[in-house]
Amino acid sequence: xxxxxxxxxxxxxxxxxxxxxxxxxxxxxxxxxxxxxxxxxxxxxxxxxxxxxxxxxxxxxxxxxxxxxxxxxxxxxxxxxxxxxxxxxxxxxxxxxxxxxxxxxxxxxxxxxxxxxxxxxxxxxxx
Amino acid sequence: xxxxxxxxxxxxxxxxxxxxxxxxxxxxxxxxxxxxxxxxxxxxxxxxxxxxxxxxxxxxxxxxxxxxxxxxxxxxxxxxxxxxxxxxxxxxxxxxxxxxxxxxxxxxxxxxxxxxxxxxxxxxxxxxxxxxxxxxxxxxxxxxxxxxxxxxxxxxxxxxxxxxxxxxxxxxxxx
Amino acid sequence: xxxxxxxxxxxxxxxxxxxxxxxxxxxxxxxxxxxxxxxxxxxxxxxxxxxxxxxxxxxxxxxxxxxxxxxxxxxxxxxxxxxxxxxxxxxxxxxxxxxxxxxxxxxxxxxxxxxxxxxxxxxxxxxxxxxxxxxxxxxxxxxxxxxxx
Numbered sequence: 001x002x003x004x005x006x007x008x009x010x011x012x013x014x015x016x017x018x019x020x021x022x023x024x025x026x027x028x029x030x031x032x033x034x035x036x037x038x039x040x041x042x043x044x045x046x047x048x049x050x051x052x053x054x055x056x057x058x059x060x061x062x063x064x065x066x067x068x069x070x071x072x073x074x075x076x077x078x079x080x081x082x083x084x085x086x087x088x089x090x091x092x093x094x095x096x097x098x099x100x101x102x103x104x105x106x107x108x109x110x111x112x113x114x115x116x117x118x119x120x121x122x123x124x125x126x127x
Numbered sequence: 128x129x130x131x132x133x134x135x136x137x138x139x140x141x142x143x144x145x146x147x148x149x150x151x152x153x154x155x156x157x158x159x160x161x162x163x164x165x166x167x168x169x170x171x172x173x174x175x176x177x178x179x180x181x182x183x184x185x186x187x188x189x190x191x192x193x194x195x196x197x198x199x200x201x202x203x204x205x206x207x208x209x210x211x212x213x214x215x216x217x218x219x220x221x222x223x224x225x226x227x228x229x230x231x232x233x234x235x236x237x238x239x240x241x242x243x244x245x246x247x248x249x250x251x252x253x254x255x256x257x258x259x260x261x262x263x264x265x266x267x268x269x270x271x272x273x274x275x276x277x278x279x280x281x282x283x284x285x286x287x288x289x290x291x292x293x294x295x296x297x298x299x300x301x302x
Numbered sequence: 303x304x305x306x307x308x309x310x311x312x313x314x315x316x317x318x319x320x321x322x323x324x325x326x327x328x329x330x331x332x333x334x335x336x337x338x339x340x341x342x343x344x345x346x347x348x349x350x351x352x353x354x355x356x357x358x359x360x361x362x363x364x365x366x367x368x369x370x371x372x373x374x375x376x377x378x379x380x381x382x383x384x385x386x387x388x389x390x391x392x393x394x395x396x397x398x399x400x401x402x403x404x405x406x407x408x409x410x411x412x413x414x415x416x417x418x419x420x421x422x423x424x425x426x427x428x429x430x431x432x433x434x435x436x437x438x439x440x441x442x443x444x445x446x447x448x449x450x451x
């Protein structure tokens with residue numbers, strides 16, 4: 001399959017670095033990994049690049065993950081695939097994210113979970 | 128079917144050979160029909176590796192997390208500790224023809240054994256240190272069977288990479 | 303440390319906060335929280351303090367304090383690579399650590415509620431004049447919860 005371009009959105013530089021490393025160690029071929037510190041930066045990168053999958057935090061300054069995902073929905077984008085990575089594991093948040101994201105992963109997150117999500121995503125693309 | 132034990136050495140097992148390892152030992156086999164076995168895995172952790180292309184298979188059975196706890200023993204039997212044993216296992220696997228990016232790694236053991244000489248927590252510590260070392264070295268874990276309170280007997284198949292966990296005659300898990 | 307006027311016993315229960323701390327430390331940092339020995343030596347060196355405020359059906363803040371040297375070790379464990387000991391990346395990790403503990407704790411005690419969680423505030427501090435919550439990598443860590451109202 002064609003190598004994927006991944007966008008990681010989180011206001012924590014160390015969390016972005018963690019997800020980047022997990023992505024690069026996963027089984028799926030990766031073309032490049034881009035980073036954004038908030039939803040607004042993410043939208044600019046999404047406009048300028050063809051991005052296959054987006055990992056996003058929820059609580060971020062300037063533009064939150066919820067606002068980013070709602071904007072992508074408003075724009076009617078079918079890609080990128082959307083994965084929420086958040087400390088908020090509440091029922092309320094999960095319900096809010098239904099229809100906005102395809103995967104919801106709770107922090108603390110193991111790198112193997114990032115790999116498993118990418119594998120599932122890749123097999124969805126292949127099918 | 129012949130049996131042999133290994134103590135920190137590369138084993139080139141014959142066809143269908145079963146290699147049994149004990150605490151602080153590791154084995155790597157290049158025979159696609161071989162099995163590596165370890166018994167009575169309690170708070171110790173077994174690290175199993177397998178390359179699906181070359182069928183190189185390896186297993187380490189370590190007792191404690193850090194070699195600084197006993198430098199003399201670490202020199203004599205580095206497989207006793209996660210931080211000396213795991214690198215040794217991987218180096219031996221690479222030397223035998225395994226490729227890092229293809230390796231499937233499984234972690235088993237780390238049970239909480241009451242009355243054990245190193246306390247109830249050592250199993251959990253062993254598991255955490257193993258995961259930490261693997262992450263630091265850019266290796267993700269394919270599967271795991273960790274914790275609980277029961278000992279495990281493991282059989283790693285070089286043909287399939289599967290690990291069968293038994294208790295007595297009963298197969299309790301397959302990874 | 304805990305308000306006596308908090309909305310529910312479970313919210314102020316130390317157990318839930320300790321569980322959140324343990325989960326974060328084990329899952330993301332491959333470490334354990336150990337009990338504090340009786341004669342703990344005085345803490346030397348800088349302490350880094352990270353606070354995360356939250357607002358929802360109840361409000362407050364979770365604060366994590368640890369020696370900067372510990373925050374540095376945790377950063378390397380988290381990313382899986384060595385990092386410089388000074389600089390923003392260690393502060394960033396301290397903030398994310400507190401963020402994860404706060405988030406896990408809120409999910410545990412109020413799984414049906416939505417909270418606004420603020421960005422962590424990370425500052426240098428001195429060691430609190432009371433025993434730490436536990437030892438992490440042999441170093442003290444203080445994790446405190448303040449509930450308002």
